[in-house]
Amino acid sequence: MQQDEFSNPFIRMATNKVRESLNLIFMLSTQAKDTDKKFYFNEDGRRSMGWPPHITNMYKYRMMWDVDYNRLFHMCIISNCSELEFFFKELFDKYNHLPDKENNFFQKFWLVVKELEKSGVDFTPVQQDIELVKIAFQVRHIAIHNMSIVDKRFQRHTNGLGTLGQPFPVDDKLVGDIGSATTNILKHLDGALPPLSS
Structure with missing residues (x-):
């Protein structure tokens, strides 16, 4: 979605911020493993750290500590939701x-949506994105x-998604889908909310 598709400068700016923060972390998450595999240690440095002989690059170093590169995709979701939460705080301000709300209210996306619906925003066209x-x-x-x-709490709030006791799988497709859904919601708000008076 292009900038000129937005008519509300406030929503346009927020959309750019949410999208580009996600893009930055997404880029890092997709490149980190390959970057680490290309980052070689010199022999003196490796010996001075006391690492075994097979630890020759940053990837092998991280594997020595069972680092999970997939965690970076989870960070993408954390970033996207945090940026959206901050946007909603600004929106309500x-x-x-829109009524005054405590800061922790904005962590509960479904409550924010309900409050905006009470104010007259119809989310029907973007219901799949909301979900x-x-x-x-x-x-x-x-x-x-x-x-x-x-x-169990996660499964209760997501209609049974994931395997109990296991990490929830997050991949580049899910991150992309959530990024697109977020943009669609913001674009919908661009048309549903009046421009701010200057």
Whole structure:
């Protein structure tokens, strides 16, 4: 979606920020493993650190500590949801017809959607996007609070997604789908909310 498709400068700016923050972390998450494989240690440095002879590059070093590169995809979801949460805080501050809310309210995406619906925003055209971003907020919750391990609460809030006791799988497709869904919701708000008076 291009910048000129947005008519509300506030929504346009927020969309750019959300998208580009996600793009930055997504780029890092897709390149990190290959970058680490190309980052070789010199022999003196390796010996001075006391690493075994097979630790010749950054990838092997990270594997020595069981680093999970997939965790970076989870960070993409965390970033996307955090940027969206911050956008909603600003939205409720800037639009006088929206009620004052405590900061922790904006972590609960479904409550924000309900409040915007009460103010007259019809999310029917982007309902599938809303459902996907609801899942993203649940993924963010377990990524932050449970090392991405699926628990009963997560399954209850996502209609049974994931395997209990296992990390919830996040890949580049899911990250891309959530990024697109977020942009679609913001574009919908661009048409649903009046421009701010200057």
